[in-house]
Amino acid sequence: MNQDTSGNAFAPWNDASEKPLITFKNVTKKFGEFVAISDLNLDIYAREFFALLGPSGCGKTTLMRMLAGFETPTSGVIELAGQDIAAIPPNKREVNMMFQSYALFPHLNIWDNIAFGLRREKMPKDQMEARVEEMLRLTKMEKFARRKPHQVSGGQRQRVALARSLAKAPKLLLLDEPLGALDAKLRQDTQFELMDIQESTGTTFVIVTHDQEEAMTVASRVAVMDHGKLVQVDTPDVIYETPNSVYVADFIGDVNIIEGTAEANGESVSLTWAEGQPALIGSANQPISKVASAAMAIRPEKIAISSKKPTDRTNVLQGKVLDIAYLGNISTYHVQLDNGTVIKAQIANTRRIARRNFTWKDPVWLSWTDTAGIVLAV
Template identity: 55%
Template sequence: MRSLGNIRRSFAPWSDPNAKAMISIRNVTKRFGDFTAVDNLSLDIYEREFFALLGASGCGKSTLLRMLAGFETPNEGAILLDGVDLTGVPPYRRPLNMMFQSYALFPHMTVADNVGFGLKQEKMAKPAIAERVAQMLKLVKMSEFAGRKPHQLSGGQRQRVALARALAKQPKVLLLDEPLGALDKKLREETQFELTDLQYDLGLTFVVVTHDQEEAMTMADRIAVMDAGQIRQVATPAEVYEAPNSRFVADFIGSINLFDGEVTRSDAALTKLQSPEGFALRMVDGQSRSIGSRLTLGLRPEKIAVTHTKPDSGVNAVEGEVWDLAYLGDMSIFHVKLDSGKIIKASVVNASRSGSEVFTYHDRVWLSFAEDAGVVLER
């Protein structure tokens, strides 16, 4: 089956019915008083997978990560690692490690001592500790900073030290709680790719918690979109973006235009909707719909063309007025107000320095899109 979007590597154990999950979360519920943080949640994560738990603040993603680490205990359900139930196993006995958002480095220790702290606690021999610390610092390109204290490092350097310390004990699973939140935008983008390369080279399983959609889509093999303690969709980044399973996921991941409409024609190849805005929408659907039923078409801004003149085909085209616009260098963002009052967002890549068409406020423009550009959302 052809994948949606580009893929970083040919790795998809979740599509193999015979593959065994490394981490199996079974009907887990966690309550804090009357508040249910995680609600009857089940999830499988596979060995060597880079998995992201994505959601807004308070959705339960950090609570789930803390239960994996052993810092919280489920009220119901079980968490298994390689088939072994982790119930009652303390954090320091679990073959995993956690990297916190704050990094939690010891300010009075050198970089080398921070990285080797966990190994010292396990009473590893000093020569072995020194060798492992050297390996980890080389891995994260921090060897020359071994003798410095945390306050003598930049935010990005402290992040690397925390990562080296988390990896020093060679865990089966590395848990990362908003690991890049303290970094500036440019450094965060660079570190995202470094983390994915490192995870691939080490062959470890990474589970990251983040509220940053771009971060999750850049790093993860699969994403679990969470809301109110439940998982709304688990899929690859491209599938979550291009084929969301609900209005919630479609609206949460990226930007999207939603068109509600009534089915006026439908067969296995094409569905036609009449929108309240007064124009018809034709879309490739893949299944027959009942005439008169109501559906929602989700349409990403980059799928929409913006022109001064009406497209020759006239299909999926509607006229409006440029209500707002922004030039971002690599692309231009348009907010176009239809005659009905509905605002449509479109984005156009600035492929040419001069641009083939120039738009300004209050221009009358045409928006159009292909029949297979949108996704049908039933819930």
């Protein structure tokens, strides 16, 4: 996570004295009868790398297009640095947008692509040249300045588009699925480059993505969206470890969802879920009524798998190995319980596998602690 100049963790959203850079106040956006954004309130702070995450059609792109000025709210107010931006046209906002397609000019070389917006603003020649060179250095594209876009790789074109977007020093840079066209390895490398560039420029980035791993990697905070509403806005670790709903738990990362009825018992919550199976004990980050319809969300990496029944774990279930997925760094075991429920458990592969401890059809015990599973109201 970002650091501020004093070396503390960057978290202006926890400081009541900090004023947000962007504020959405009761913003609704309708297209005819369809409600794309519904009465949304959100604050985004200067120097944040903020991610809007959700499935197709959840409203994240509409939110970004309103920030850019390509759409106007049906009702509500959007403020940038305390100013209502409704009446400000897109080209007059201190906002730049980087599209998934990069939208580079094929007939111009990379230097001229980056300089394009500065020329249109009639920036003095010496300032413009210094700014373009600075952007080339920032994106490590100095050696390619005289090449045309088709003469460099997809990842390099992505960097050129980023350099051009940052050249005008916007207060806010919007990134619409910026890494969607890159292959998996390059996308991962580019995510870290984006983070470095964002931190070194101090520009506020807002990224739209449906890729949960990307959002969790790059963002200081993530807004998980569904049907035009914000379901949870928090730091990646909080969203992963303590989701506020089954929707968020299921959308972010791999998870087992076990449904049943819950009863609060002091600090912990007991989930009765299947005949012949022991009740499961977990924690809750929201009040659970005496007997409530609920579900436990438990991450596969928090579940231990063993050939003998453990005696030091609160939650213990028995089953048989149904399937094994070897993913290099981890192996995922699908274990079927006596009642037919399948639970996923993950083990890190810390050394080369000569032979597995467990194989298909083996009887095994699954176990986890009383704080590993989160119980959520359904």
